[in-house]
Amino acid sequence: MMSRATCLHHLAIFRYLSISVLMLWLTGCATLAPNYEKPKIHITSIQVLEPDGFTQKFSVGLRLINPNSTSLQLSGMFYSISLEGYEVISGVTNQIPSVPGYSSTDFTVETSTNLINSIRFISDVLQHPKKQLNYELKAKMQGSNLFSSTTVVETGQIQLNH
Secondary structure, three states: OOOHHHHHHHHHHHHHHHHHHHHHHHHHHHHHHHHOOOOEEEEEEEEEOOOEOOEOEEEEEEEEEEOOOOOEOEEEEEEEEEEOOEEEEEEEEOOOOOEOOOEEEEEEEEEEEOHHHHHHHHHHHHHOOOOEEEEEEEEEEEEOOOOOEEEEEEEEEEEOOO
């Protein structure tokens, strides 16, 4: 049986090692952060699918660009597309291919409309005709570990021919 002094000594060593490992881990994350560049995401296509009740479904083609030297492994993504400030399309996926360093990959996601915001958007465009529409693609991407979540936003304009 160990003495009380021996148990306290082992507990002190365990605490010291735990704190040391935690500090090394935090230092490693801090030194990697300055060199890390957020991935980029672009819409490459939008295809209308069969509606499901009052919900219109789309197949959205996306290009995920990895500007870093290490492979990008994502476990999931929440994404939304807004037109003129109205979030009209949103969805989630956990089927994202890995992207090697300094590379890109194309993939598609199935998504659906937000009925109320779509009606608001259409009403706004009918009341105030525009020559161009502002869009925003927002993607919250979750890395393969718990602490590597990042949000990427792409904005632009769609020219309308009148």
